[in-house]
Amino acid sequence: xxxxxxxxxxxxxxxxxxxxxxxxxxxxxxxxxxxxxxxxxxxxxxxxxxxxxxxxxxxxxxxxxxxxxxxxxxxxxxxxxxxxxxxxxxxxxxxxxxxxxxxxxxxxxxxxxxxxxxxxxxxxxxxxxxxxxxxxxxxxxxxxxxxxxxxxxxxxxxxxxxxxxxxxxxxxxxxxxxxxxxxxxxxxxxxxxxxxxxxxxxxxxxxxxxxxxxxxxxxxxxxxxxxxxxxxxxxxxxxxxxxxxxxxxxxxxxxxxxxxxxxxxxxxxxxxxxxxxxxxxxxxxxxxxxxxxxxxxxxxxxxxxxxxxxxxxxxxxxxxxxxxxxxxxxxxxxxxxxxxxxxxxxxxxxxxxxxxx
Numbered sequence: 566x567x568x569x570x571x572x573x574x575x576x577x578x579x580x581x582x583x584x585x586x587x588x589x590x591x592x593x594x595x596x597x598x599x600x601x602x603x604x605x606x607x608x609x610x611x612x613x614x615x616x617x618x619x620x621x622x623x624x625x626x627x628x629x630x631x632x633x634x635x636x637x638x639x640x641x642x643x644x645x646x647x648x649x650x651x652x653x654x655x656x657x658x659x660x661x662x663x664x665x666x667x668x669x670x671x672x673x674x675x676x677x678x679x680x681x682x683x684x685x686x687x688x689x690x691x692x693x694x695x696x697x698x699x700x701x702x703x704x705x706x707x708x709x710x711x712x713x714x715x716x717x718x719x720x721x722x723x724x725x726x727x728x729x730x731x732x733x734x735x736x737x738x739x740x741x742x743x744x745x746x747x748x749x750x751x752x753x754x755x756x757x758x759x760x761x762x763x764x765x766x767x768x769x770x771x772x773x774x775x776x777x778x779x780x781x782x783x784x785x786x787x788x789x790x791x792x793x794x795x796x797x798x799x800x801x802x803x804x805x806x807x808x809x810x811x812x813x814x815x816x817x818x819x820x821x822x823x824x825x826x827x828x829x830x831x832x833x834x835x836x837x838x839x840x841x842x843x844x845x846x847x848x849x850x851x852x853x854x855x856x857x858x859x860x861x862x863x864x865x866x867x868x869x870x871x872x873x874x875x876x877x878x879x880x881x882x883x884x885x886x887x888x889x890x891x892x893x894x895x896x897x898x899x900x901x902x903x904x905x906x907x908x909x910x911x912x913x914x915x916x917x918x919x920x921x922x
Contacts, residue, residue, distance in 0.1 A: 568595060568888070570595055570596055570597035571595060571596050571597065571636035571637055571884060571887055571888075572597055572599040572634065572635050572636050572637070573590050573596055573597065573598050573599055573600075573635070573636070573637045573638075573639060574599055574600040574601075574602065574622075574628045574635045574637070574638045574639070574659075575587055575590065575598060575600065575601050575602065575638075575639045575641060576602040576625050576628065576638065576639065576640050576641060576642050576650060577602065577603065577640065577641035577642035577643075577664075578601050578602075578603040578605070578608040578609075578611065578612055578641075579608070579641070579642075581641040581664050582601070582603075582639075582641035582642075583608070583611065583612070583615075584829070584832050584833055585641070585664075585691075585693065585829075585832060585876075586639050586641045586662075586664070586691070587601065587612070587615070587616065588832055588837050588838070589838065589876055589877055589879070589880050590639065590880055591616060591837075592837055592838040592839045592877055592880075593877060593880040593881055593883075593884055594881070594884070595881075595884040595888070596637075596880060596883075596884050598616055598619055599619065599620060599634070599635060600619065600620045600621065600622055600628060600635070601616075601619055601620075601621050601622075602621070602622045602623070602624065602625055602627070602628050603621070603623070604623045604624065609621040609623075625650055625653065625654075629653055629654065629657040629659075632654075632657040632658055632659050635659060636659075636660070636887065637659065637660050637661070637662065637687075637883070637887065638654040638659045638660070638661050638662070639661075639662040639663075639664075639691075640654070640661065640662070640663045640664060641664045641691075643733050643741070644666060644669070644733070644741065644742035644743070644747065645669070645733070645740050645741050645742055647663050647664070647666070647667055647668055648667075648668050648669070648673050648676075648677065651663050651667070651677050651688070652677065652680065655677070655680050655681055655684055655686055655688065656680075656684075658684070658686070659686070660686045660687035660688070660689075660887060661681070661686070661687070661688050661689070662689045662690075662691055662883060663677075663688070663689075663690055663691065663897075664690075664691045665690055665691060665692055665751040665752070665755070665900065666742065666747050666751045666900070666903075666904065666907070667690045667897055667900045667901075667904075668900075668901075668904065669742045669747075670904060670908060671901040671902070671904035671905045671908060674897050674898075674900050674901035674904055675897070675898065675901045677897050678896070678897035678898050678901065681897065687883070687886055687887055687893055688893075688896070688897045689883055689886070689893050689894060689895055689896070689897075690895045690896070690897060690899070690900040691879065691895070692751075692752070692755045692879075692895045692899075692900070693876050693879055694752045694755070694756060694826070695755070695756065695759060695879075695894075695895070696874060696875045696876050696878050696879060697825075697826035697828075697874050698826045698827070698828075698845055698846075698847055698871045698872055698873060698874035699810055699811055699822045699824075699826060699853065699871060700756055700826075701872040701873075701874065701875065702822070702853065702869060702870075702871050702872045703760070703811055703813060703820060703822070704759075704760065705872065706813075706820055706855065706869070707760065707813075710817075711817070711818060711820075711855060712813060712814075712815030712816075712817055712818050712819065712820060712855070713815040713816035713817025713818065714815055714816040714817075715760075715761065715794050715813060715814075715815045716793075716794065716795070716814050716815055716816065717794070717795050717796075717797065717813070717814040718757060718760065718761060718794060718795070718796040718797070718811075718813050719796075719797045719798075719799075719808075719809070719811065719812040719813070719814075720753045720756060720757065720796065720797070720798050720799070720810070720811055721798075721799040721800075721801075721804075721807070721808045721809060721810055721811075722749040722752060722753055722799070722800045722801075722810075723799060723800070723801045723804035723807045723808060724801065724802050724804065724807075725802075725803070725804055725805055725807070726802040726803070727775065727803065728775070728777075729775055729777045729778050729782075734748060735778060735779060735780060735782075736779055736780065737779030737780045738779075743779075743780050744771075744780035744781040744782075744784075745780075745781050745782055745783070745784050745800045745801065745802060746769075746771055746781050746784050746800070746907060746910060746911060746914075747907060748800075749800035750784060750786065750798070750800050750907055750910070751903060751907065753786075753798040753799075753800060754786070754788075754798065754903045754906045754907060754910075755899075755900075755903045757788060757790075757796040757798060758899070758902060758903055758906070761790045761792060761794040761796065762790055762791060762792055763790065763791045763902070763922075764788045764789065764790055764791070764796075764905075764906050764922055765789050765790065765791050765921065765922055766788070766789040766919055766920065766921055766922070767786065767787070767788055767789075767906055767909035767910050767913055767919070767920045767922065768786070768787040768913050768919045768920075769784065769785065769786045769787070769909075769910035769911070769913040769914040770784065770785045770914055771783075771784045771785075771910070771911070771914035771915075772784070774803040775802075775803060781914075782801065782802040782803055783801045783802070783803045783804075784799075784800050784801070784910075784914070785797070785798070785799050786798040786906075786910050788906065807823075809821050809822060809823050810822050810823060810824060810825060811853070817857070818855050818856055818857045818866075819855070819856065819857060819866075820853055820854070820855045820869065821853055821854055821861045821866070822852075822853030822854075822871070823851065823853070824847070824851045826845070826847075826874045827845065827846075827847050827874065828844075828845055828874045828876050831844075832876075838876070838877045839877075843873070844873065844874075844875075844877070845873035845874030845875055845876070846871075846873045846874075847871050847874075849868070849870075851871065852868045852869055852870055852871050853868070853869050853871065854866035854867060854868055854869065855867055855869050878894075879894055879895075882894035905922060906922070909922055
């Protein structure tokens, strides 16, 4: 017999809620998108148009008042609301998924983790880029020893957006937890920790390049891992020429990969997992190359087939975890470890020092 789907309440229907969470939840076997919370009438209408069976609510309190009707709450609202909403959901007896960053500080993230453990509830953090195509491919190459001993990891999440868009993500108010360090930086730091483990030293440069920008829009982090690997991480909205997404150098070979995973673009364009046969696949022309002694741009190395990206795997793992059939795919304590690095980077950039963890 097929198990009854777990009912999901989604708080927030902006970019994160409408483009990432709602489509992935709806595409996951064993989950059902029950309610979307947004006070914006146009977004309520959009949610009902895209998911005809969904209910809408104007406030999170309306959702928590009928917590007994739900099995999971997903928080995809602005960063500053993550901690209070996750706290309220856990106290209402509901398992929680929170978009990254789970909190503004590592201490807050650990506090949420402790509350979830006390209540015996799942608390998971949406780090979807662990399921990017290039990241999955790199993990396989490292696991198979194709690069030898990893020495240096370069990761770039760069964009060319010379004009600011405004909104809370670009606000200079510290309470908003905006800026690229906590936005794209949450992704690249999490990936570095997954690949190479704990960090002992952090150095960072955070700049505001655009005249109308209020918070960092061009940021660099240098991490020293406990195992000796060095990670150089770049996040930028002001990169007029984009570098490789990954450049990984080892004792035997290096791997260079250009271009972003195609899943975000597909979701933005309205494509949906399950409705597309080759979800997450990319064209052969975009495959990375592995080799030694020559640039991939001049034909050096051998093309490496990129594994398909798999964002749906995150919510499939959440469904399994809720049913006791698998582990939490991304724990709050893992997110706290990344926040330790982000907080150290913020201090390093501000004080122009290297911070020891």
